[in-house]
Structure formats: C-alpha cells, structure tokens
Amino acid sequence: MRNKLVIILLTASCAAAAQEADTLAPASVYSVKTLPVVKASEQVFLPSLTAPPTQIADILRNFTGVQVKDYGGVGGLKTVNVRSLGSEHVGVFIDGIQVDNAQNMQVDLGRFSANEIGMVSLYSGQKSARLQTASEYICGAAVHLESASPRSGLRARIRGGSFGTINPSLSWVKDLGHMTLSISGEYLGSNGRYKYQCFDTTLVRENGDIKSLRLETKLSGKLTGGQWNLHLYSYGSERGFPGPVIRRAAGFPFSAERQADQDLFVQGGWVQKWTSRYSTALRLKYSNSYTHYNTHPEKNPMALPYNLHYRQQSGYLSLAQSLILADPWSVDFSADIRHSALDSDAGQSVTPRRTEISGALATRLAWEKFRASAHIAYLGAWDRFDTPSAGGWSRENAFREAWMPSLNLFYSPFKWLELSAFARRSYRLPSFNDLYYSLMGNSALSPESALQIGADIRARASFGRWSMAFRLSPYYNLVTDKIVAIPTSSQFRWTMLNIGKVDVTGLDAKAEAGYSHGKFNIGMVLRYTFQSALDHSTPGSQTWGNQIPYIPRHSGSVSLSAFWRNWNAAWDTVVTGERWSRSANTSDYYIRPWTVSDASVGRKFDLPVPKGRVLEITAGLACRNIFNHQYQIVQGYPMPGTSVMINLSVCY
Secondary structure: OHHHHHHHHOOOOOOOEOOOOOOOOOOOOOHHHOOOOOOOOEEEEOOOOOOOOOEHHHHHOOOOOEEEEEOOOOOOOEEEEEOOOOHHHEEEEEOOEEOOOOOOOOOOHHHOEOOOEEEEEEEOOOOOOOOOOHHHHHOOEEEEEEEOOOOOEEEEEEEEEHHHEEEEEEEEEEEOOOEEEEEEEEEEEEOOOOEEEEOOEEEEOOOOOEEEEEEEEEEEEEEOOEEEEEEEEEEEEEEEEOOOOOOOOOOOOOOOEEEEEEEEEEEEEEEEEOOOOEEEEEEEEEEEEEEEEEOOOOOOOOOOOOEEEEEEEEEEEEEEEEEEEEOOEEEEEEEEEEEEEEEEOOOOOOEEEEEEEEEEEEEEEEOOOEEEEEEEEEEEEEEEEEEHHHOEEEOOOOEEEEEEEEEEEEEEEEOOEEEEEEEEEEEEOOOHHHHHOOEEOOOOOOOEEEEEEEEEEEEEEEEOOEEEEEEEEEEEEEEEOOEEEEEOOOOOOEEEEEOOEEEEEEEEEEEEEEEEEOOEEEEEEEEEEEEEEEEOOOOOOOOOOOEOOOOOOEEEEEEEEEEEOOEEEEEEEEEEOOEEOOOOOOHHHEEOOEEEEEEEEEEEEEEEEHHHEEEEEEEEEEEEOOOOOOOEEEOOEEOOOOEEEEEEEEEO
C-alpha cells in the first residue's frame, strides 16, 4: 500500500509515476553504493499511460526552478534554464553521455522524443552517484534522460490533432538471450498554423511547419559482473521559422526563414565490476550534425540574404574508476577528452577546432543517517581556427581552463526527515558562435563562472490511506564573467564581451498528497518557485538591481491525477509571473504573466489473442491550453491557443 501511494504522488506532473533511483545496481554488500548523498530535485518515470507527453520539454516545464524557453509551435526551438543559470549551464545527458553542441551550446529538447525515455531526472546541484563522467561534475545543472527498460514485442503509436499534427511511431524489441535489440522510428509533421492575437487583430501563424524523422537502434547486454550498451541515433528535419511578430507593411510575410537539420550520433558504454571494491565505466561517442539555414529573400524582400551551411563533428571518450577503500568510503576518478570541429561558409569563413580535457577526483562517505561527498574537477580547452584573411591557422589566446570544487552534505535525523546542503562552482566555455561567428568576435573570452549554494529539506508522512511529502529548497547563485553580446552598427553585428555579475536568490517548494482505496487512487502536486535574479553588472546604470531577462520572480504549477481500474485522468496548470525581455525593466520589454491549463483522459484495454498472448491497447485524449489563453514565453513569439491531441497505442 505504501509503495502504491508513493507512486501516485509523483505521477501528477505528466500523468506518470516517479521514483528515486541510484545509477548502479546494488550488486555489492557495501552500503556506499546504494545510499545517494544528493537526490534528484525532480524525477519522473514515464509509463505507457493515456496521453503521455510527446516531448521532453513538456515534462520539464512542470519542474520547480525550471524555465523552458519555447518559440511556439510543434517545431519551435525549446531550451531549458535551471535556477537562472542559463541554458548553456544546463547539461543534457542521455544514458550518462552528454548531448554536445560546441556551436552554440543550446540543446533543442524538441528533437528528443519521450517515447523511448523511461526516466527524466533533474539535478539542480551536483549529482553524487559513482562512476560519473567528468562532464557530469562540470555542469551547473543537469537533465538526465534514461532509456526505457526494453520489453520484448512490437509497439505502434499514433498521435494526431490540432494544427495538422500527425505523429506515428513504431518500436520493436527482441530478446536475444544475453543481448536485447531495440529498433524504433518516429515521424512528426505539422503545418504549425494556429491563431493568435496580434495587437487588435486575430492572425494565423505562418511558416511554422515541420517535418521530422527520428530513427534509433539500441543494443544492450550483460557480462559477468558487467553490462554494456550501444545506441545509434539519427534525426532529420525541415522546418520554418515564423519569426517575431511585429508591425510590418501589408503584403510582406513575417518570415520566410527555413532550416534543415541532419543529426547523427553513435554512443556506447561498458560498466564492469572487477572486484567487490573496484569498478570501471568506459563511455564513447561520435556525433555529426549538419544545418542549412536560408532566409529566402526572394520570398521576403525585407530579409537579409543568408544561405548558410554548418557541419559540426565531435568525438568523445570517458573513463571512470571507482574504488571502495573501506565501507562506507569510496573514491572515484574520471577523465574525459572531447574534440569538436565546425565548418561553415558563414562570416569570415572561420573553421574552429576545440580539444577539451576534463578530469574529476571525487570521494564519498555514506552512512545510513549522515553522508558526505566532495570533488575537484578540472576543465581545459585548446582552440585553434583557420582565418584565410589572417594567413591560416591561429593559436592566439587559444587556451582556457577552470577548476571546480564541490561539497555535498546529507543528514537524516529521522526516517521521515532529510536535510542536505551543497556548495559548488561551475563554468561554461564560450561557444564557437560566441567566439568566431559574431562578425566581431573576441577570441580572448573567459569561461562564464557560477558559484552555487543550496539546501534541501524533505519530509514525508503516511496516515492510513493518505500519504504526504514536502520539499523546501532555498539557494543562491552568483554568476560572474557573464558572456554577453553587444550590438554595433546593426543588430546583425555583435561584439562578445565578459561583463556583468548576476545575484540569484531563490526558493523552490513542492508539496504532494495521495489517497488510495482499492482500485481508486488520486494524487496532487503543488509547486512554487521564487527567483530574485538581479543584474549587478554596472553600479549606477539603468539596469542595476533589475531582474534579468525572462526570469519570473514567481512561478508554479498544480497537478492532479486520478486512477480507477483501467481509467486515468490528469490536470495540469502552470503559472508564470511577469517578466522582461531585457535587463532594462521598462514597459517596452514587459511580458505579461500567463496561466495555462492542460487535461488528459485515457483508458487501457487488454485483449487476449492467439498463442496465449495479450494485446495491450491504450487510448487517450489530451487538451492543451483549455481556456485558450493568449501568451508569450519569448517576446514576439505567440504560443498556440487551445489544441487537442488523440493518442492510440497498441503493444503486442
């Protein structure tokens, strides 16, 4: 009964169940392996229920302390910002390996489907699990996506609904004895045409269509004392960028910009337990990304003529080692190397190359009531670039490095109460766009630095059929050497500088309640976030003491879920307070607060078929923005109104 209630509590955010989990299976008697020092700030397990979210961004938008920047529509860019650190400070990991993008350090969460993901975890501080990569120790915050546990059989899904959206997918899993093979594919198409309010006129969003195809193959197996996995991912898309909504002369489209993408990566990992005390993890990855961006001035004479091509390649290798010196004391050492290259016909035809080395030395003590972990991480990067106008390859100001310490403490005086605190420093390197594709770049930029301090108070209780949980998380972030873009003669010409200091004081709060009686279960989750993110760059300036762009002081969500027999329903309401699109908090840059409510209902059917098997059918209906609220997450980019999506899933 208690386990069922715990699961109900954490399903409400996306009509899914949630649970805490360590990254290593408890294969040893040493308690150091199974007692985490730092738990996930939020963690959601995605079962095959009624109308599961189609994108990872839809899951993260309900998390406390998270802002998802969405440019609208199915194909719009979607990035995540955690505790005002900026999306470049947030690492996204798939099965423990980081999704890299040296060009702009922006990870578009819209490219990853929720169909093949089993767990989504958010760490606002430093994750303390063993056998991490050095990259995990460096990120200011991290989103971890874990593949769903493979289940033999064939599953077909199809979603369709508003804005001409069609989203079929097919996956097949085969048990090969000591190995498991998984093959999946997914197509997404949408015309992106939705109504929105533009000043005193109702218009239809144009040039927001998308067509994309994702293909994945996963192979995993077990060895004596170990396990391995291989993952091949391919994604192709062609989409339009509708552009910002501004007043323009009649007869001109708002935008004719188009972008085509082809992404490919292959990654793998091998975790081996050599003895009861010593384990290693080897991870590797190769990625190849192509982007074609065209403004089509023949369709929009107001556009600057751009026809740009980018090809980014990277190779990555990581080795992590963990040694249990004595129960409950362990020591880990991780070393990573990554090489990235970007070729483009943009700007001055600069072709940058970057080689990164990173390492982390970590230690952990884990008793039942008190646990502590600490690490010191290092990051060094060598840049070189080819500038034909300067006579070839250059290595000037090419080396950047940073040291990052961290300390995490955990104390549980009672079974129902957990207290934790952390302090750490994180860095993010300048991206290739920051350095070389700004037309007036600055190759001497320093890494952006963030000091993070936070605490966590968790309490839980059960009363008969009722169960409750509560979490309170105050924090403080100090960001220095912030990388900013200064416009020059026009909005298309920039100078990149290290200026600024941002003080962030915040509080995340989360309360959960669940009730279970027989086959009837209900759950409720309340979330609230306060963030005071103040610009303290230049004393006496107009921006001194103002809230930084796109960070609301107040935000939160309410999630409700109900389960009865094979029926389930969910309701989510997300609330975001007022914001500004610039550090100058004036009326010209003011973005109104908004509230959006979504609902879903569905049912699962089990139909017997020949050979003693069961055909599982799940049907669901989801409605987003039920009250048709007109709002913007990014200024000038209106979001869709009410939309309806039908979901049907068949598993054999």
